[in-house]
Amino acid sequence: MTATTIVFDLDGTLVDTAPDLVASLNHTIAIKNLAPVGYEDLTHLVGQGARVMIARAFALRGSPLADDEIPALLDRFIAHYAAGMPGLSRPYPGLVEALDRLRDAGHLLAVCTNKMEGLARPLIETLGLTRYFTAITGGDTFAVRKPDAAHLTGTIELAGGVAHNALMIGDSINDILAARNAGIPSIAVPFGYSDVAVETLGASTVISHFDELTPELVERLTTRA
Numbered sequence: 001m002t003a004t005t006i007v008f009d010l011d012g013t014l015v016d017t018a019p020d021l022v023a024s025l026n027h028t029i030a031i032k033n034l035a036p037v038g039y040e041d042l043t044h045l046v047g048q049g050a051r052v053m054i055a056r057a058f059a060l061r062g063s064p065l066a067d068d069e070i071p072a073l074l075d076r077f078i079a080h081y082a083a084g085m086p087g088l089s090r091p092y093p094g095l096v097e098a099l100d101r102l103r104d105a106g107h108l109l110a111v112c113t114n115k116m117e118g119l120a121r122p123l124i125e126t127l128g129l130t131r132y133f134t135a136i137t138g139g140d141t142f143a144v145r146k147p148d149a150a151h152l153t154g155t156i157e158l159a160g161g162v163a164h165n166a167l168m169i170g171d172s173i174n175d176i177l178a179a180r181n182a183g184i185p186s187i188a189v190p191f192g193y194s195d196v197a198v199e200t201l202g203a204s205t206v207i208s209h210f211d212e213l214t215p216e217l218v219e220r221l222t223t224r225a
């Protein structure tokens, strides 16, 4: 079996970060006395990094931000989120076993997230997962981010792999589109933060638990006819 680069999205795929994202977002919008957002709002807010999430939350509460207000609020979010890490965030069930299994099969593992790299790395570190990944890139690592193919292909290259033998696993349209834009097969997971049913995202397949993520599945999805 040849080494495939298996690239994971972070928020809603590797780790259930929702409680901490919501808490830090509510800490941020509380500065203008806005009503807190809930988990059900998160699927419409998350996906393009903290800056966009903050802007969307203020707009959702009827108080859209001027561009020059965003940097200070982003700092407020980052300080709160970084101080609480890992908070209530936990890897999804079966993840660690799947990472062990895939690594033992000789595959390269990487993270490609639209979260800022400076938040993604310490989160992965505090959860004890850094050692699995040969590359971790964020929404601000390159000039572009998911769904741009170059974020994904740049991650694969940093991981020491090749785009023609790679697989993307994610919870949202940005992940599946980035894979499609790069000509890479993809797996969608339904336990994350998609605002639509993951079956409609156009992934190569859907798995509902990491127990299903086996070397055999990787082989099947990456072997070209």
Ligand SMILES: O=C(O)COP(=O)(O)O
Binding pocket: 009, 010, 011, 012, 046, 047, 048, 049, 050, 053, 112, 113, 114, 115, 116, 172
């Ligand atoms: O933090 C975000 O907005 C998105 O993060 P993800 O790309 O890991 O899902």
Ligand SMILES: [Mg+2]
Binding pocket: 009, 010, 011, 012, 013, 170, 171, 172, 192, 193
């Ligand atoms: Mg995600």
